[in-house]
Amino acid sequence: MHDDLPATRDAAVPSPGVSFVMPVLNERDYLENAVATVLSQEVAEPLELILALGPSRDGTTALAERIAARDPRVRLVANPAADIPVGLNLAIRAAQYETIVRVDAHSELDPGYTRQALATLRRVGAANVGGVMRADGRTAFQRAVARAYNSRIGLGGGAYHGGAEEGPAESAYLGVMRRRVLEDVGMFDESIRRGEDWELNLRIRAAGYRVWFDPKLAVTYWPRESWARLVRQFIATGTWRGELVRRFGRRNSLRFFAPPALVVLVAVAAVVAVLHAVGALAGAAGILAWTLYAPLVAYAAIVLFVAVASGGSLRERIWLAAVVPSMHLAWGLGFIGGLTRGAKHTVDTSRLDRNTPLP
Incomplete structure (x- = not known):
């Protein structure tokens, strides 16, 4: 299938309801805001948020339990392996609804994010829709990292870093996905600890579905807070990209x-x-x-x-x-x-x- 032609396999319109899935590990400083932006999404459909909790050591688990006790839309599943694709699969399997929205504890959604994504899914018949990673920072260092993320010289190439015109895409940042497509292609590959979204979208496109970029969708992302953590993150990410090339x-x-x-x-x-x-x-x-x-x-x-x-x-x-x-x-x-x-x-x-x- 050529991405510039109509999709050969059109994913059916999902039944009402949106399930947000979020892997969480040591995110005490970001979790509450991330959850609040999910629960305030302007959608007519019922929604739920499933947190896949890794073995945090900073009080994140206790915070997640308090959040879930306050709002029945928030549910918790244990992710003892702590790996992101494992947590995502656990959350998706626990989900009730047919539209899956991947979110990150280091991210915050605009109120209209999901509404816009659902409209785009239906309009173009896509299996996965993503938008722009809009990095931001709280400190001078984090703001500098955010500028690097948002610049083509920093993470240039991917549409979701630098922005591009709407259209078919290689991958999607986070992603608003149809559950039946995920099940059709075998969910996230749990043997891949970084770059799992790129590999999933590779299989989605190989199966004949469409992955779509919509620049009207934007997610605020908070980068790592120190130089040492940033370097460790990028070493791990680069290592897994080398594995994906293999x-x-x-x-x-x-x-x-x-x-x-x-x-x-x-x-x-x-x-x-x-x-x-x-x-x-x-x-x-x-x-x-x-x-x-x-x-x-x-x-x-x-x-x-x-x-x-x-x-x-x-x-x-x-x-x-x-x-x-x-x-x-x-x-x-x-x-x-x-x-x-x-x-x-x-x-x-x-x-x-x-x-x-x-x-």
Whole structure:
């Protein structure tokens, strides 16, 4: 099936009712706001929110229990494995309704998000609809990360990061999905701990259904709160992308190879710099070696230009200049490891401990 042609398999209009599914682990600082934006969705259909609770250590579970006690629309399921795809599948299986809305404890929905998504699902006959990840921050560091997320130089390529025209898409951020399609393609692959949404949408499209991007849909996303957590997150994400390239080869976009290419270029340039310093390169070979530095200088200039032009405080601009290469290099290092050794049991350790206060 070509995505620019009518879908060969049109997902039937779901029965009334919307089930929101949210995997949760150590999200005490974000959970209450995330839940509130779900329960305030402007939809005529009945709704429920199912929280798949991992073994949190920061009081998240007790908070979730208080929230569920206040509102019968909130239900809890245990996710002792803590893995996101496992939690999503547990929540979907516990759901009552035919429309599944994936939400994240680090995200907040606009009041009309679900209403718009349901209208788009019906209008285009899609199986999954997603919109724009609109990153935001509470601290100077987090706001700098948000600017990197929202910029094409940071996470460019995916429609849901930089925005694009409405139309068929490779994947969908979070996603508003038809349950029967999920069951038809086998739900989330629980062997994939990061990038599970991309892999699910690959199977949805392979089965003949349509994945759709609607820029009118926007979700506020709160990035990691410290440099160390951000780096750990991106190493894990890159590692799993390397694993997905091992599994699915050329079905991965070429844009995924840019960060590892940067890592290789930096490593080679470092070796050449050492050789220059000790006088091992001379003559034509030495002059030719200098050309390796040109793309790195251009990259640094672009990053600095984006940081200076981004607005915000001086502190935010300095953080942005540090955050962008940190994201790229961490992701690229993870990718090389995942591609060469496989992801194996790699997890996103940035989610495992939130006991420290925000910086």
